[in-house]
Amino acid sequence: MSLQTDWTLDETARRRGTYYAASQRRFVPFNEPMVFRKGSMQYLWDAEGRKYIDLLGMNVCISVGHSHPKVVAAAMEQAQELTHCTAMFYHPVPAHFAEELAAAMPNPNGNIEWVVHFTNSGSEAVDLAMTMARGYTGNLDLLALRSAYHGPTAAAQSVTGISGWRHPGMPGNVAFVPDPNQYRGIFGENAGAGPYLDEIDRTIHAATSGQVAGIIIESVQGYGGIIEMPKGYMSGAAERVRARGGLLIADEVQAGFGRTGEHMWGFEADGVIPDIVVMAKGIGNGFPLGAVVARKEIAAPMAEKFMFHTYGANPTSCAAGRAVLQVIKEEKVQENARVVGAALLERLHQLKENHPVIGDVRGRGLMLAIEMVKDRNTKEPDPQTTAAVFEACRESGLILSKSGPYQSCLRLVPPMCLSAADVDQVYEGLDRAFGRLAG
CATH class of the missing domain: 3.40.640.10 (Type I PLP-dependent aspartate aminotransferase-like (Major domain))
Structure with a gap:
């Protein structure tokens, strides 16, 4: 039996759809499937070679970086x-x-x-x-x-x-x-x-x-x-x-x-x-x-x-x-989480000023969230807008997740090696994603 792997998206989606149990198939974030082929520190590359900033940390499992050489x-x-x-x-x-x-x-x-x-x-x-x-x-x-x-x-x-x-x-x-x-x-x-x-x-x-x-x-x-x-x-x-x-x-x-x-x-x-x-x-x-x-x-x-x-x-x-x-x-990873997380949180507050759909931004270090509401006064959760922004973030090269009891939050929990240089790119990508709602 050959252990060669077919990396094509269509074949991977077919195999997963056919052979995964329903309980595991349910856990799919995007409307269209993705296949990641490579990771390095805070970055991911899909099967087509497109690069992303991982703000999900693969569900917070990646702490010090994808395929960190010392850990590997x-x-x-x-x-x-x-x-x-x-x-x-x-x-x-x-x-x-x-x-x-x-x-x-x-x-x-x-x-x-x-x-x-x-x-x-x-x-x-x-x-x-x-x-x-x-x-x-x-x-x-x-x-x-x-x-x-x-x-x-x-x-x-x-x-x-x-x-x-x-x-x-x-x-x-x-x-x-x-x-x-x-x-x-x-x-x-x-x-x-x-x-x-x-x-x-x-x-x-x-x-x-x-x-x-x-x-x-x-x-x-x-x-x-x-x-x-x-x-x-x-x-x-x-x-x-x-x-x-x-x-x-x-x-x-x-x-x-x-x-x-x-x-x-x-x-x-x-x-x-x-x-x-x-x-x-x-x-x-x-x-x-x-x-x-x-x-x-x-x-x-x-x-x-x-x-x-x-x-x-x-x-x-x-x-x-x-x-x-x-x-x-x-590598002073904890200190990096403190400094870079504070810088990112500051940019998230700027996003809130620019986009009324954002009800709250919060968190500490590199454990942050953006919560969407239909009205800032009533605070009614807005999972539909959250889902739309979530999808648009993928187009901006950002991978994150929906969170909260009503799936009305975007959760940002990147590998703790996220750099200060990444913060501007994350902000710009999020701003574009929110901007598409108005467009």
Whole structure:
């Protein structure tokens, strides 16, 4: 059997349409399909050789750049030596990586022992974190946010608050609290954290047994539309939940590894230290990998039963993960996200001034969003305009994604090597895309 690949768009579309299950065929962004053949740092090239700026980061999986040479070299070196080794046996690469991840966690007084469990994906990491919290506390009820996204597995769906991602048959014992959305939250604009923290107390009282296993929070909601938690929310949520026997689970799958610019982990902006941290996507820069990092005493009860993720400690993926940490440090990727992200956000504010359909622009570092509305006063979501601009961006050489509970946001989460020189091109491409609506 030949392993030659036919790169033609028509044949690729035919094979995908014929042999992919309906569940996987649904996940297609553009009206017309695309085939990407090559990636290098923040750029992509399609099968016809056209160049794009990747503002999607392949769903935030590409953290330090497409085919980053140091990451590729580390993975290739390991794959040529031993591609996979089950976690039943010892291997130095994942052991080193666990040590390095633990060292990357906040530990201001030096009294926290962080331990790591590697998984295949972020969704599996969320499942494990939920199991870990319930096992440690002895409580079943978990809290989640109404516009949260935590993954497509059954357990991760149960703490996802967006109907388009939820399927029938999810497990229960989850209560949802209002998002502290400072643009369109239930308490109005810029209401701060206070009234939303009160809602946590009310929800615990009304929708749980009174004792909880924990609350899971994205420090910046990704698929929820790049909603940043306001100052005091995560720390206040931790205080309230811990008073009811629970834990704070921080989902850093999208916001982690320096993407928000100011910190390595998004939750650090609120000065809080979680009990359990979930991470994936950017951890491997495209290599499949996830992890749960938890306080040692919280993870300890898991030893009573088997818990196994087949490729979780895969040495090839872990070699890539080690290289990612090295690149973040040596190439000052986090600082680049802060500086370039601030410059890009400033240009997005200019877009808002020029185009009334834009209701809000927001975000931190290289985790940004543009939200479209039919009317700035009513803030009615405008998914149709979002879809039209999204399609036009492709013609401008920009790849991004739709986001938010109503698909009314454009999400900009490029590889963190996006340069200052790219910012003007991104602005001009977006401006052309919005301008076509008026034309």
